[in-house]
Amino acid sequence: MxxxxxxxxxxxxxxxxxxxxxxxxxxxxxxxxxxWRIVRPVLDGGKCVKCQRCxxxxxxxxxxxxxESYTVDVNFCKGCGxxxxxxxxxxxxxxxxxxxxx
Amino acid sequence: xxxxxxxxxxxxxxxxxxxxxxxxxxxxRMILKVTGERTFLAYPASCLSTVTxxxxxxxxxxxxxxxxxxxxxxxxxxMAAAVKAKKMQDVTVLGIAGDGGTADIGLQALSGAVxxxxxxxxxxxxxxxxxxxxxxxxxxxxxxxxxTTSPAVxxxxxxxxxxxxxxxxxxxxxxxxxxxxxxxPSYLPDFLRKIEKAKNTDGPSFLHIxxxxxxxxxxxxxxxxxxxxxxxxxxxxxxAEYENGKAKLNLVPREFKSVQAYLGGQxxxxxxxxxxxxxxEEQRDREWADMKEKWPVS
Amino acid sequence: xxRKAAEERSFISGNEAVAFGVRLCRPQVIAAYPITPQTTAVxxxxxFIEKCELDCEYVNVESEHSAMAAAMGAAMMGCRxxxxxxxxxxxxxxxxxxYVSGSRFPIVMMNANRTVAxxxxxxGDHRDSMAMRDAGWIQLYVENVQEALDMMIQxxxxxxxxxxxxxxxxxxxxxxxxxxxxxxxIPAPEAVDAFLPAYSPSxxxxxxxAPKSLCISVSPEWQTEFRFQQQEAMEAARQIIPxxxxxxxxxxxxxxxxxxxxxxxxxxxxxxxxxxxxxGTTRLVVDSLREEGLKVGLVKVRFFRPFPKAEFAALASRVxxxxxxxxxxxxxxxxxxxxxxxxxLAGGASFPKTLNFIAGLSGRDxxxxxxAAMYRKVMAHSAGQEEQEVQFVALRWEQW
Numbered sequence: 001m002x003x004x005x006x007x008x009x010x011x012x013x014x015x016x017x018x019x020x021x022x023x024x025x026x027x028x029x030x031x032x033x034x035x036w037r038i039v040r041p042v043l044d045g046g047k048c049v050k051c052q053r054c055x056x057x058x059x060x061x062x063x064x065x066x067x068e069s070y071t072v073d074v075n076f077c078k079g080c081g082x083x084x085x086x087x088x089x090x091x092x093x094x095x096x097x098x099x100x101x102x
Numbered sequence: 103x104x105x106x107x108x109x110x111x112x113x114x115x116x117x118x119x120x121x122x123x124x125x126x127x128x129x130x131r132m133i134l135k136v137t138g139e140r141t142f143l144a145y146p147a148s149c150l151s152t153v154t155x156x157x158x159x160x161x162x163x164x165x166x167x168x169x170x171x172x173x174x175x176x177x178x179x180x181m182a183a184a185v186k187a188k189k190m191q192d193v194t195v196l197g198i199a200g201d202g203g204t205a206d207i208g209l210q211a212l213s214g215a216v217x218x219x220x221x222x223x224x225x226x227x228x229x230x231x232x233x234x235x236x237x238x239x240x241x242x243x244x245x246x247x248x249x250t251t252s253p254a255v256x257x258x259x260x261x262x263x264x265x266x267x268x269x270x271x272x273x274x275x276x277x278x279x280x281x282x283x284x285x286x287p288s289y290l291p292d293f294l295r296k297i298e299k300a301k302n303t304d305g306p307s308f309l310h311i312x313x314x315x316x317x318x319x320x321x322x323x324x325x326x327x328x329x330x331x332x333x334x335x336x337x338x339x340x341x342a343e344y345e346n347g348k349a350k351l352n353l354v355p356r357e358f359k360s361v362q363a364y365l366g367g368q369x370x371x372x373x374x375x376x377x378x379x380x381x382x383e384e385q386r387d388r389e390w391a392d393m394k395e396k397w398p399v400s
Numbered sequence: 401x402x403r404k405a406a407e408e409r410s411f412i413s414g415n416e417a418v419a420f421g422v423r424l425c426r427p428q429v430i431a432a433y434p435i436t437p438q439t440t441a442v443x444x445x446x447x448f449i450e451k452c453e454l455d456c457e458y459v460n461v462e463s464e465h466s467a468m469a470a471a472m473g474a475a476m477m478g479c480r481x482x483x484x485x486x487x488x489x490x491x492x493x494x495x496x497x498x499y500v501s502g503s504r505f506p507i508v509m510m511n512a513n514r515t516v517a518x519x520x521x522x523x524g525d526h527r528d529s530m531a532m533r534d535a536g537w538i539q540l541y542v543e544n545v546q547e548a549l550d551m552m553i554q555x556x557x558x559x560x561x562x563x564x565x566x567x568x569x570x571x572x573x574x575x576x577x578x579x580x581x582x583x584x585x586i587p588a589p590e591a592v593d594a595f596l597p598a599y600s601p602s603x604x605x606x607x608x609x610a611p612k613s614l615c616i617s618v619s620p621e622w623q624t625e626f627r628f629q630q631q632e633a634m635e636a637a638r639q640i641i642p643x644x645x646x647x648x649x650x651x652x653x654x655x656x657x658x659x660x661x662x663x664x665x666x667x668x669x670x671x672x673x674x675x676x677x678x679x680g681t682t683r684l685v686v687d688s689l690r691e692e693g694l695k696v697g698l699v700k701v702r703f704f705r706p707f708p709k710a711e712f713a714a715l716a717s718r719v720x721x722x723x724x725x726x727x728x729x730x731x732x733x734x735x736x737x738x739x740x741x742x743x744x745l746a747g748g749a750s751f752p753k754t755l756n757f758i759a760g761l762s763g764r765d766x767x768x769x770x771x772a773a774m775y776r777k778v779m780a781h782s783a784g785q786e787e788q789e790v791q792f793v794a795l796r797w798e799q800w
Contacts, residue, residue: 002112009158011622015629020565021504021604022618022626024155026611027163029117036122052106056290057327059120059127061113080122080316081324094324142477142606156617165606167476167614169469170499176466180431180473180481181606183457187428187479193608211469214462 003061003073004029033060037079039094045069047091054083054092104298106290109135118161119153123323125313125330126150126227128287130198133225136297137194139164142181144196146203147171149234150227174199175211175224182220194223194301201228201242205270216277216306223300224308226270229315237318241268244338245385246378247370249318254373261378262370266385274308275344282308283343288330292341292352299345312339320369332364337386340393349397361386407585407652414577417545417584418484418510418570419444421552423454424592425508428479428599431459431470435489436522437574438512442484464489468496468507475505476606476614480556480599483507486574487514487528494532500567501536501630503615504604506559507567508552513541513676513727514574515762523763524574526675526727529704530736536630538568538637539705541676545582547656548572550648553587557596557644563636565602573677573727575763587652595651634706641703659708661700662715664690668697670778671715673724673741675701678759678766682725685771696775701737709744716748721782723774727760734790753782759793770794 009030012018041054048070055063055070062073063083072083084092114134120127126149134141143166145151151168154161169177178197185193199208204226215222231249232238239252248254248262274282281303285293293311300307314329316322321329333339336359341352361382365371374382412420418441422430430449432442448454457474461467464485471481485493490511500507515525529539538558542548548570555568572578606614618626642658649655661679664686665671674682679700689696699715701708715722722745726735733739738756745751757774760766770793781787794800 002110003116004113004163006117011158012625015632018625018629019604020562020602020629021614022157022502022616023604023612023614024158024160024616026160026165026613027114027116028158028160030158033117033119056106056109056132057128057287059122059124059131059326060118061116061131066111076117078122078323080326081322082123082326085324086327140608142608144473152617155613156619157622160613160616162613163611165608165611165614167473167606168616169473170495172465173469173496176431176461176469177473179459179461179466180429180470180475181477182473183429183431183459183470184474184477184479187457187474188477210462211466214466217462218460 006030006032006075032075033078034075037077037097039079039081039096040074040077041072041083041092042095043070044091047089049089051088053086053088057082057086104136104294106294110138114139114163115154115161116163117159119159120149121317121323123316123326124149125287125315125326126229129225129227129311129313132287132293133196133198133297134164136294137196137223137301140192141194141196143167143198144169144174144177144181145198146174146208147234148200148203150198150200152234171203172207173211174203174208175213175215178222178224179215179218179220182222185221195221196223196225198225198227200233201226201230201240202232205241205268213277216274216279216308219305221304222306224306226308226310227313228310229313229318231318233315233318239263242270243267245382246365246374248373249370256373261374270310271342271344275349278347279308279344280305281345282310284310284339284341286312286330286334286339286341288327289334289341296343318370321367325367329364329367332359332367335359336361336364337390338364342397343400350400351393351397352400354394354399358386407587409583410586411581411583412545413440413579413581414545414548414572415441415512415579416444417549418552418572419448420586421549422482423448424587424589425553425556425596426480426598427456427482429457429459429471429474430482431461431467431474432483433461433464433467433485433489435464435486437514437578438484438486438510441510441578464492465496468493468500471507472496472500472503472505475507478601478605481507482509484510484512486512487516490528490532491516494535497532497535497537499615504565505567506565508555508559509567509569510552511569511571512574512578513571521762522574524576525761525763529569529571530728533705533736536566537705538566538634538703539571540568540703541571541701542577543677543679543700544577545580546584546654548577549584549586550652550654550656553592553596554644554648558637558640560599561640562602564633564640565604566630566633566637571676577677591651595648638706657700657702659703659706660711661702663698663700665697665699667695669695669719670721670775670782671697671699671719672771672774672778673699673701673722673737675704675737676727678725678727681766681768682771685768685775689772689775694775694779704737707740707744709747712741712744713747716745716752717750719752721753721778723755723757723778725757725759725766725774729758755781755787756790757793758790766793770800773800
């Protein structure tokens with residue numbers, strides 16, 4: 001899948017578990033960004049031509065282009081709307097959180 | 103030549119805390135898709151460092167380092183020297199810095215690094231102000247932009263920034279750098295091609311990339327790429343390359359859109375009057391005439 | 401192998417000794433910016449590299465700030481590195497000194513002690529390194545050319561020790577030591593390799609096989625623990641410094657002492673505390689005053705960080721009077737060495753009379769007569785005579 005997933009944060013329990021120096025393992029996420037958004041993208045599979053543009057331009061890398069139809073990682077989508085604006089066939093619309101997809 | 107379909111699935115930048123619609127997110131993500139896992143990355147104090155490496159959320163998956171603000175070029179030089187000393191093969195030493203960390207406080211270190219000829223890829227994502235610390239003016243803030251330290255306060259003559267952007271592209275050319283280019287995430291195939299060329303340069307390379315900032319420039323988060331397109335279509339950003347001692351323009355619009363198309367969509371310019379628009383257009387025309395005379399179109 | 405026979409005896413300057421010492425440690429990257437009086441050290445190293453006598457990458461950085469940044473860039477890639485500076489340059493890289501120590505990179509640097517403008521002056525005093533005493537670096541001051549060479553080698557061993565992982569600054573007095581020539585023994589490379597193996601970095605590096613983010617932002621919630629570790633490392637260094645000196649003596653037959661060196665202090669009643677090359681002059685004065693029957697001694701402070709707290713506390717009840725020679729002054733108070741020594745003496749069973757002598761500023765000679773006068777003042781002060789606590793030595797309009 002190629003994307004880091006979130007792990008529960010475990011702070012060093014004792015002095016000897018501390019890293020020697022202010023460093024941390026790369027690609028470790030402890031929280032999601034879903035709470036940032038007010039709207040989320042909804043894809044109409046019928047209109048999508050799989051041009052990959054949304055996958056390319058998402059600042060978060062939240063689009064997954066590998067499946068039958070493209071999906072968005074709702075844990076990390078911030079609802080910026082770039083995918084909807086840039087989609088050449090207008091296959092994506094931004095729907096308010098809390099409302100149904102259709 | 104890398105194409106969009108060639109780009110790997112793997113996200114080497116994921117889970118960052120940038121504003122929704124942040125161009126730096128797109129830029130950094132795309133660069134890492136081209137340079138891949140075998141990348142050593144340094145970035146200074148900037149929006150990018152703040153949103154990617156606050157313990158314990160580490161959004162980069164490549165080995166990376168938050169460099170001191172003025173020192174990115176120097177840190178990259180040390181990293182490149184280490185790559186040579188350790189005889190490492192097939193790695194990219196990459197720096198991603200903002201306009202402050204490149205053209206202002208970071209200019210000396212960048213100049214030294216490029217002059218010495220280290221094999222480094224230096225990327226400047228230009229959001230045209232010190233965005234991380236609260237939208238203060240930089241030497242790459244364009245004429246007429248209102249920032250917190252060059253504010254347009256509503257009285258006569260208060261137009262925001264009173265100087266035109268420093269020409270970083272020509273500063274890099276003056277170093278006889280093997281490769282440098284300007285780019286915009288709105289023009290993706292051109293951008294990807296340039297990242298690849300930079301990565302494969304035997305020596306230093308520099309990319310100056312426009313990074314429209316919804317928060318700092320004042321536009322809706324879904325218009326980032328639209329704003330980037332308008333910048334090029336109005337001639338206020340140019341796409342060019344310098345390679346083997348020769349510069350060329352990659353794109354010359356047959357006719358420029360009126361600058362209002364670009365300025366009108368951003369809160370930072372809303373105070374401007376037709377007088378400033380005219381000044382901006384005159385400067386644009388002057389610079390373009392100069393460029394077209396000096397450089398061929400590709 | 402006959403160790404003594406393998407050593408080369410050579411007539412070299414303090415700076416050259418640093419270069420020879422560093423060459424023996426086989427650094428992989430050197431990044432330095434020239435500044436008087438450090439220049440001949442880095443020039444010598446550049447010459448070694450150009451002549452293929454040292455396999456190392458030399459980065460001709462464009463400023464001191466970049467020198468330390470580039471050294472750090474190489475260190476974080478797992479290379480043994482070196483840099484050097486002085487005065488204005490040291491202060492220019494101040495931010496970087498904190499960065500390196502906070503990041504726990506075991507960089508070794510040489511500082512040629514020189515005063516700091518204004519007024520403009522290129523000669524030696526301790527103003528520059530004293531201004532950096534809180535930067536988290538281990539700081540040591542050497543007295544002569546041999547010690548300069550030897551301590552470069554010991555510095556790497558100390559910095560890279562797994563319990564230390566703290567950068568080390570080796571200080572040489574500008575001109576008086578950097579440019580003075582003495583006969584010194586240069587150890588054989590094989591002998592140094594046996595004492596100081598190739599650099600084996602800790603986890604704290606950029607590594608493709610185990611990617612990490614280094615030098616991350618740490619919030620108020622977590623930062624204290626990282627700082628605690630830095631303090632602990634300094635405390636560990638206290639114990640490790642004499643061990644390394646002992647190992648060095650085994651390998652090379654020379655010992656320079658631990659955090660301090662006491663000279664004729666066994667029965668001394670009055671001591672002077674000195675750091676750097678002035679300790680050498682003070683030894684001669686001790687010898688001549690001893691011939692007069694005066695019970696005087698010298699405490700040479702070698703390591704300023706970590707500070708020899710326990711050593712001073714132990715001395716306090718043994719002596720009647722202590723004078724501290726400071727080659728700088730913290731305006732508005734006293735010389736830094738005096739302040740710290742006095743505080744450490746206060747940890748002893750009794751507290752001697754103390755005086756601070758501000759001397760040798762900006763390269764002014766500290767003569768044997770000055771030092772003898774300092775001893776006499778300490779003795780008189782201990783006997784009850786009024787003396788100003790902080791005294792500038794030999795001001796032109798005064799009788800000293």
